[in-house]
Amino acid sequence: MGKVRARKESKKLFIDFRYDGQRFREQTLLDDNAKNRKQLEQLLQRMEAKMLLSEFNYAEFFPNSSNLQKLKTNQLINTAELQNASNSDTPLFNDFATQWYEESKIQWRASHVRNVSSILDSSLKPAFGKKPMGEISKADIMAFRAKLSKRKGRGPTGVVSPKTINSHMTILRMVLGEAAERFEFETPYKNIKPLKLQKTHIEPFSLQEVQRIIDNVRPDYRNYYTVRFFTGMRTGEVDGLKWKNIDFAKREILVRETLINGETEYTKTDGSQREIPMFGQVYDALKTQYAATGHMSKYVFCNQMGQPLDHNNVTKRVWYPLLKSLGLTKRRPYQTRHTAATLFLASGENPEWVARMLGHSSTEMLFKVYSRYVPNATRMDGSAFERLLGNTTPAKPQKEQRHETA
Numbered sequence: 001m002g003k004v005r006a007r008k009e010s011k012k013l014f015i016d017f018r019y020d021g022q023r024f025r026e027q028t029l030l031d032d033n034a035k036n037r038k039q040l041e042q043l044l045q046r047m048e049a050k051m052l053l054s055e056f057n058y059a060e061f062f063p064n065s066s067n068l069q070k071l072k073t074n075q076l077i078n079t080a081e082l083q084n085a086s087n088s089d090t091p092l093f094n095d096f097a098t099q100w101y102e103e104s105k106i107q108w109r110a111s112h113v114r115n116v117s118s119i120l121d122s123s124l125k126p127a128f129g130k131k132p133m134g135e136i137s138k139a140d141i142m143a144f145r146a147k148l149s150k151r152k153g154r155g156p157t158g159v160v161s162p163k164t165i166n167s168h169m170t171i172l173r174m175v176l177g178e179a180a181e182r183f184e185f186e187t188p189y190k191n192i193k194p195l196k197l198q199k200t201h202i203e204p205f206s207l208q209e210v211q212r213i214i215d216n217v218r219p220d221y222r223n224y225y226t227v228r229f230f231t232g233m234r235t236g237e238v239d240g241l242k243w244k245n246i247d248f249a250k251r252e253i254l255v256r257e258t259l260i261n262g263e264t265e266y267t268k269t270d271g272s273q274r275e276i277p278m279f280g281q282v283y284d285a286l287k288t289q290y291a292a293t294g295h296m297s298k299y300v301f302c303n304q305m306g307q308p309l310d311h312n313n314v315t316k317r318v319w320y321p322l323l324k325s326l327g328l329t330k331r332r333p334y335q336t337r338h339t340a341a342t343l344f345l346a347s348g349e350n351p352e353w354v355a356r357m358l359g360h361s362s363t364e365m366l367f368k369v370y371s372r373y374v375p376n377a378t379r380m381d382g383s384a385f386e387r388l389l390g391n392t393t394p395a396k397p398q399k400e401q402r403h404e405t406a
Contacts, residue, residue, distance in 0.1 A: 001017075001048070002015060002016060002017025002018070002044045002047070002048065003015075003016050003017070003044075004016075004037050004040045004041050004044060006032040007027075007181075009181070010181060011031060011032045012027070012028060012029060012030060012031065012032070013028050013030045013031070013032055013036055013037065013040055014026060014027045014028060015028075015040055015043070015044055017044065017047065017048075019051065019056065019058070020071075022070075024067050026062055026065060026067070027182040028040070028103070029100075029103040029104060029178075043061070047061055058071055064091065064095045064096065064098065064099040065091070066089055066090055066091040066096075066183060069089070069091075070089070089134070089183060090132045090133040090134035090135075090179065090183045090185065091132065091133060091179075092129065092130060092131065092132055092133070093124070093125065093128040093129050093130070093131050093132075093133055093136065093175075094125055094129035094130065096133050096175065096179050097120055097124060097125060097128075097129075097175050098120075100174075100175050100178055100179075101116060101117065101120060104116075109265055109266055110260070110263065110265050111260040111261070111265060114261070115167070116171055119167065119168050119171050120171065123148065123168050124168065124171060124172055124175070127144045127147075128140070128144070128172075133176070133179040133180075133183065133185075134179075134183065134185045136176065136188055137188050138188040138189070138190065138192070140188070141169075141172065141188060141189060141192065142192070144172075145165060145169060145192075148160060148165055148168060149165060162194075162195035162196065162197050162198075163197055165195055166194045166195055166197075169192070169194065170194075172189065173189045173192075176188065176189045177189065200369055202335065202338040202369060202370070203329065203331050203335055203338070204335060204338045204339040204341070204342040204343075205229075205328075205331075205335065205336075205339045207343060209328060210229050210339060210343075212326055212328075213225060213229075213322065213323075213326065213328075214226055214229070216322065216325070216326060217318070217322055218318060218322075220292075221314070221318050222285070223285040223286065223288055223289040223292075223301075224238070224289075224301050224309075225336065226281050226282060226285040227241075227253075227282055227285055227286065227300075227301075228333070228336040228337070228340075229336050229339055229340060230279055230281055230282050230340060230343075231253060231276050231282060231340060231357075232276075232336075232337045232340030232341055232344070232357055232358050233253075233255065233276070233337065234258065234268070234272075234334075234337060234359070235311050235333060235334060235337075236258035236259045236260055236268075236311075237255050237257075237258050237259075237267065237272070237359075238301065239259040239301065239308050239309050239311055240257045240258050240259030240264040240299070240308060241253070241255075241257075241299065241300045241301065242257070242264075242298050242299055242300065243290070243294055243298060243299075243300055244298070245257075246286060246290075246300065248278075248283075248286070248287070251277060251278040251283055252275045252276065252277060252278065253275070253276040253277075253278060253282075253286075254275055255267060255272060255273060255274050255275070255276060255359065256273060258272070259308050262307075262308065262310075264308075267359070268359070269359070269361070271359055271360060271361035272359035273359075274356060274357070274359055276357055286300070289301070293306075311333070314333075315332075315333055319333050337358070338369075338370070340357075340358075341354060341358055341366070341369075341370050342370055344357065345366075345370060351363045351366055351367070354366060
């Protein structure tokens with residue numbers, strides 16, 4: 001009789017059973033809890049009932065199992081075939097990657113599901129798909145990364161960025177790691193460090209430039225950019241903002257969703273869930289916006305059809321032409337968020353408060369990205385210390401003179 005067991009290391013459940021005179025173990029990604037155990041025990045009962053009736057079809061229950069390679073017409077394949085097949089007890093990358101994706105995607109946001117699917121289909125499966133998981137070597141991995149680094153990209157270098165390469169490598173590492181644990185082989189993904197990323201360079205606008213932009217932007221986008229500049233909301237957050245998350249009574253914007261590919265979903269992280277005060281201009285802008293769109297759409301900022309804004313379209317048709325007309329350096333709209341951060345800090349706000357307003361879980365990112373802009377804005381650039389030294393320097397020669405006289 002089979003049993004549902006848990007791996008000691010990971011606490012993941014697996015089914016341990018005998019069939020056709022052999023012992024088999026089918027691994028899962030399910031955590032060890034009562035609900036999941038009951039689910040697998042019911043599956044095991046159905047399997048054993050089929051076995052009693054000689055109707056058990058291994059592939060029907062475990063279509064992507066590596067154990068199918070050990071069976072041929074419900075018999076173990078002969079010893080010679082098993083000996084000749086290198087690592088035949090591990091599935092092909094194509095099959096296992098698909099299984100891993102299907103089992104794991106329940107944990108991910110919809111946008112991450114799309115990203116992982118894209119990475120698997122466009123990059124990893126073409127490179128490793130026909131290889132058994134146990135035959136993939138470190139040399140294969142490094143060759144894949146080298147080839148990926150030469151692929152055309154949209155960045156200024158013309159090739160994919162280190163950040164993109166790291167994203168692909170992370171998925172590969174996760175797939176290999178899970179396969180190694182399930183099929184008891186040593187993962188080849190060892191001592192492979194992520195590529196170093198260039199430091200983020202930001203170009204925030206000055207307060208005077210912000211005011212010029214707001215004064216000269218098309219009237220139907222004035223409220224939109226006012227909110228962006230004085231809240232620091234991410235593009236997806238402001239584009240996906242709904243009236244149900246505007247609290248005029250408390251003067252708060254409730255950040256609860258983000259817009260990705262035209263659909264709203266949970267924010268980037270739990271820390272991104274936050275309440276942003278409506279400062280003077282923001283409150284007035286949202287009141288004006290409500291009069292314009294409050295009764296035609298659930299979205300605060302929308303097109304004439306009541307649908308959320310297409311940020312690529314707005315960037316090309318409104319943002320870039322506006323900067324050009326004002327003689328301002330071309331910058332991505334995301335700089336509105338960086339501008340808000342530097343203005344918050346320059347005004348003397350507590351960095352922890354600023355981090356919360358931006359949806360950061362700590363001040364680490366704040367100081368890493370924005371610190372060099374704070375001294376220029378607040379005049380806390382060492383000049384006070386220099387004045388202190390300037391006030392004390394005359395004392396030393398006078399003391400030495402008295403000493404010499406004495």
